[in-house]
Amino acid sequence: MLLVVWNLLFCQNVHSLPICPSGAANCQVSLRDLFDRVVMLSHYIHSLSSEMFIDFDKRYAQGRGFIAKAINSCHTSSLATPEDKEQAQQIPPEILLKLILSMLYAWNDPLYQLVTEVGGMQEAPDAMLSRAKEIEIQNRRLLEGIEKIVGQVHPGVKENDVFSVWSQLPSLQAADEDSRLFAFYNLLHCLRRDSHKVDNYLKLLKCRIIYDNNC
Amino acid sequence: MADFARRQKKPLIHCLSQEKGANMKGNVVSTTALVLLFLNISLLNGQSPPGKPEIVKCRSPDKETFTCWWKPGTDGGLPTNYSLTYQREGEKTRYECPDYITSGPNSCFFSQKHTTIWKIYIITVNATNRMGSSASDPLYIDVIYIVEPEPPQNLTLEVKQPKDKKPYLLIKWFPPTVIDVRTGWFTMEYEVRLKPTEADEWEVHFAGQQTHFKVFSLYPGHRYLVQTRCKPDHGYWSKWGLESSIEIPSDFPTKDTTVWIFVAVLSAVICLVMVLAVALKGYSMMTCIFPPVPGPKIKGFDAHLLEKGKSEELLSALGCQDFPPTSDCEDLLVDFLEVYDNEDEQLMPPHSKDYPGQGVKPTHLDPDSDSGHGSYDSHSLLSEKCEDPHAYPSTFHIPEVNEKPENPEENIPCIPDPQSISKEGNGPYFPTDESKSSTWPLPQPGQHIFRSPYHSIADVCKLAGDPAGALASLLDKAEKDILKSSKTFETGGEGKVDEQKEMEDAHSETKQDASWPLLREKAPLIHGKPPDYVAVHKVNQDGVLSLYPKQNENGHQPEKSRAPEGNKEYAKVSGVMESNILVLVPHAQATNMALCEEPAKKAPPSLEQNQSEKDRASLTAASSNCRGPLGGLDYLDPTGFVHSFH
Numbered sequence: 001m002l003l004v005v006w007n008l009l010f011c012q013n014v015h016s017l018p019i020c021p022s023g024a025a026n027c028q029v030s031l032r033d034l035f036d037r038v039v040m041l042s043h044y045i046h047s048l049s050s051e052m053f054i055d056f057d058k059r060y061a062q063g064r065g066f067i068a069k070a071i072n073s074c075h076t077s078s079l080a081t082p083e084d085k086e087q088a089q090q091i092p093p094e095i096l097l098k099l100i101l102s103m104l105y106a107w108n109d110p111l112y113q114l115v116t117e118v119g120g121m122q123e124a125p126d127a128m129l130s131r132a133k134e135i136e137i138q139n140r141r142l143l144e145g146i147e148k149i150v151g152q153v154h155p156g157v158k159e160n161d162v163f164s165v166w167s168q169l170p171s172l173q174a175a176d177e178d179s180r181l182f183a184f185y186n187l188l189h190c191l192r193r194d195s196h197k198v199d200n201y202l203k204l205l206k207c208r209i210i211y212d213n214n215c
Numbered sequence: 216m217a218d219f220a221r222r223q224k225k226p227l228i229h230c231l232s233q234e235k236g237a238n239m240k241g242n243v244v245s246t247t248a249l250v251l252l253f254l255n256i257s258l259l260n261g262q263s264p265p266g267k268p269e270i271v272k273c274r275s276p277d278k279e280t281f282t283c284w285w286k287p288g289t290d291g292g293l294p295t296n297y298s299l300t301y302q303r304e305g306e307k308t309r310y311e312c313p314d315y316i317t318s319g320p321n322s323c324f325f326s327q328k329h330t331t332i333w334k335i336y337i338i339t340v341n342a343t344n345r346m347g348s349s350a351s352d353p354l355y356i357d358v359i360y361i362v363e364p365e366p367p368q369n370l371t372l373e374v375k376q377p378k379d380k381k382p383y384l385l386i387k388w389f390p391p392t393v394i395d396v397r398t399g400w401f402t403m404e405y406e407v408r409l410k411p412t413e414a415d416e417w418e419v420h421f422a423g424q425q426t427h428f429k430v431f432s433l434y435p436g437h438r439y440l441v442q443t444r445c446k447p448d449h450g451y452w453s454k455w456g457l458e459s460s461i462e463i464p465s466d467f468p469t470k471d472t473t474v475w476i477f478v479a480v481l482s483a484v485i486c487l488v489m490v491l492a493v494a495l496k497g498y499s500m501m502t503c504i505f506p507p508v509p510g511p512k513i514k515g516f517d518a519h520l521l522e523k524g525k526s527e528e529l530l531s532a533l534g535c536q537d538f539p540p541t542s543d544c545e546d547l548l549v550d551f552l553e554v555y556d557n558e559d560e561q562l563m564p565p566h567s568k569d570y571p572g573q574g575v576k577p578t579h580l581d582p583d584s585d586s587g588h589g590s591y592d593s594h595s596l597l598s599e600k601c602e603d604p605h606a607y608p609s610t611f612h613i614p615e616v617n618e619k620p621e622n623p624e625e626n627i628p629c630i631p632d633p634q635s636i637s638k639e640g641n642g643p644y645f646p647t648d649e650s651k652s653s654t655w656p657l658p659q660p661g662q663h664i665f666r667s668p669y670h671s672i673a674d675v676c677k678l679a680g681d682p683a684g685a686l687a688s689l690l691d692k693a694e695k696d697i698l699k700s701s702k703t704f705e706t707g708g709e710g711k712v713d714e715q716k717e718m719e720d721a722h723s724e725t726k727q728d729a730s731w732p733l734l735r736e737k738a739p740l741i742h743g744k745p746p747d748y749v750a751v752h753k754v755n756q757d758g759v760l761s762l763y764p765k766q767n768e769n770g771h772q773p774e775k776s777r778a779p780e781g782n783k784e785y786a787k788v789s790g791v792m793e794s795n796i797l798v799l800v801p802h803a804q805a806t807n808m809a810l811c812e813e814p815a816k817k818a819p820p821s822l823e824q825n826q827s828e829k830d831r832a833s834l835t836a837a838s839s840n841c842r843g844p845l846g847g848l849d850y851l852d853p854t855g856f857v858h859s860f861h
Contacts, residue, residue: 002480002484043448046449047449050449067335067355068353068355070335071304071305071335071337072304072305077305081333083331083332083333083334084279084327084330084331084332085278085279085327085395085398085400086327088400089398089400193333193357193359196333196359196449197333199448199449200359200400203399203400203402203448204398204399204400205399206399207397207398207399208398208399211399213397213398213399214397215396215397215398215399
């Protein structure tokens with residue numbers, strides 16, 4: 001009874017999102033709710049990635065000049081993603097969504113390897129491992145959400161042909177400490193950037209599709 | 216420079232010296248001197264190539280443009296030019312800063328055209344002067360990680376006092392001009408802070424992505440200062456914007472009912488918890504705090520009758536035949552159980568401290584004196600039940616101290632077999648079918664009339680004018696006695712030993728020496744003639760039961776006037792039958808009484824609480840002296856000791 005009263009007093013603007021139980025065939029979450037959820041996820045994933053990178057940089061990469069070597073080394077750089085506001089606003093939403101999907105697919109494998117390798121690293125701090133695991137989990141959920149959005153916004157879109165292959169696993173497992181650390185640095189640097197891209201694109205799309213450019 | 220000059224000097228001098236004569240030599244020397252002088256003057260001025268510049272920071276206010284600022288090093292005393300060059304990730308071309316002016320001195324502004332997001336910029340600043348140049352360390356930046364917006368704009372404050380609602384301060388602002396929030400390119404979060412003018416600490420509130428904020432808890436009559444700032448979704452906080460101030464009107468009501476609601480809810484919960492606790496454990500708590508006052512237990516007292524107001528029935532239930540008492544009440548004033556061979560015999564009262572010279576005659580006991588009441592009560596209970604059924608209604612009962620199911624309808628058989636006296640000390644004191652007091656029968660033939668010497672009833676009969684008061688006093692006395700007796704017989708056990716212990720306990724509890732044991736009576740009528748009973752006087756420490764002989768009603772001095780032959784006293788238990796019936800053996804000890812009297816008389820006559828022990832001692836002594844013909848008989852005629860109590 002006390003909880004009920006408490007809720008009445010303090011939680012006046014509770015907006016409960018409708019939840020689709022898994023497996024329900026005709027369940028249709030509204031597009032607005034879908035976008036709210038994916039934006040929340042992408043924001044969260046980028047925050048985690050940023051923290052991970054800053055942590056790693058401070059701990060292992062000081063004075064090694066890794067940043068200079070990390071130029072143009074992300075495996076997703078081949079994707080033709082927009083690189084400023086104009087480009088992002090000119091690109092049609094469906095294509096942008098497809099690009100986002102491609103990026104997310106491209107990160108499935110590297111994230112898995114990251115979790116495995118960080119788990120194997122004895123000197124890796126616990127926070128790094130937990131963040132890595134969390135990013136991997138949330139990335140999959142984000143993927144599902146965007147697929148649902150694509151199904152609603154642009155149904156009938158073909159499966160993506162273009163996806164980038166990540167081939168830096170040997171570097172991650174290198175015996176040389178410097179090489180190995182640089183491989184991690186590079187991975188985290190690219191992850192931070194790509195997660196920001198996804199986050200920004202989704203926020204753009206949300207304002208465009210749901211609020212008609214009037215956020 | 217000096218070295219160079221020197222180096223230049225040497226070959227010159229050398230050439231000069233080699234080629235020409237003294238004239239040429241003089242010209243060379245002057246030229247050299249001039250050059251040296253010039254160099255020296257330069258050195259003395261401190262000119263040098265510029266020191267290394269340093270890029271301080273780069274910031275983007277809107278994720279579309281950005282600016283870099285540098286700090287120049289030493290300029291070497293010469294005018295120094297600074298230039299900024301950059302290179303972008305994935306490109307090989309080096310560019311120079313497009314705009315040195317917009318952002319102020321020592322800065323470079325990158326317009327939209329020159330800004331690319333998600334690409335690393337490699338920026339270098341060169342310092343050049345006449346003497347040389349130097350370059351700064353390269354800076355690697357990605358524009359998305361250097362976003363720091365301007366503070367919010369157009370801060371407005373307004374005190375709103377809507378009807379039927381709480382008044383508040385409404386703070387509104389706008390995002391910085393250059394920010395593009397509408398398209399979703401830029402996502403901004405805000406913070407508000409305010410304080411009264413004289414306060415030291417700011418009150419900070421996070422406002423999320425909205426551009427307004429309501430403040431409710433403000434002190435009326437104060438002037439408040441308000442500021443805002445903002446932050447991109449991933450970036451740095453802006454500086455605090457310009458201050459705005461507002462005066463809160465003095466009639467600003469500051470009710471805060473939320474706190475009262477919370478307090479009310481909390482107290483309701485506490486009350487509920489207390490009520491539950493009391494309900495669950497109330498009984499035990501209350502019995503702890505207020506021990507239950509035992510209700511009055513008057514034998515024969517029917518509360519229902521009292522409610523109905525039928526005093527006659529009530530009093531008759533109590534044992535009075537009618538009210539106001541008539542001469543019939545005399546019958547009730549018998550002090551103890553009477554067993555009659557014939558109608559004239561009567562037992563003596565167990566003690567006559569209170570009744571000097573009234574050995575047998577039923578007297579009115581002092582209602583306030585407690586001595587002997589216990590025994591009378593127990594005695595009376597049995598006798599009550601064993602009364603002539605015509606005299607008493609068959610349905611009477613006394614409310615019990617201990618809750619045993621009552622059976623008021625049961626007609627208590629008052630004619631136990633002399634051979635089969637059930638003895639069971641357990642059970643509550645009060646007469647129910649399970650617990651009845653009984654006395655030792657005398658094997659005297661003839662009818663028996665049991666009278667109840669319920670002194671308190673006698674009092675009731677007497678105090679006709681004040682039945683309520685009498686009842687009250689009765690109840691009190693009865694209560695005490697009953698409690699005492701019930702306590703003593705609470706823990707019952709079977710067998711002689713237990714009963715003896717109980718009797719000893721009873722001895723110690725009751726003030727008087729004589730106590731009537733509570734014996735369970737289970738007495739089917741075996742013989743045709745009614746058996747006789749004797750009263751157990753006491754039990755001494757060896758577990759000897761000393762019994763009263765049945766006495767004449769006419770108050771004969773028992774120890775003197777009784778014909779020994781006529782007296783058969785049951786003073787020895789020969790065995791126990793059926794685990795609750797004592798089989799008694801008659802025994803005549805009258806001849807020994809004279810001998811036994813002496814030690815009894817020597818016993819101090821006082822009736823103190825430890826009298827019982829002394830009596831036991833004396834009894835034992837007497838018994839040891841008074842070995843009768845049966846030898847080894849340890850039972851004594853207690854009547855011999857009656858004198859000692861006079």
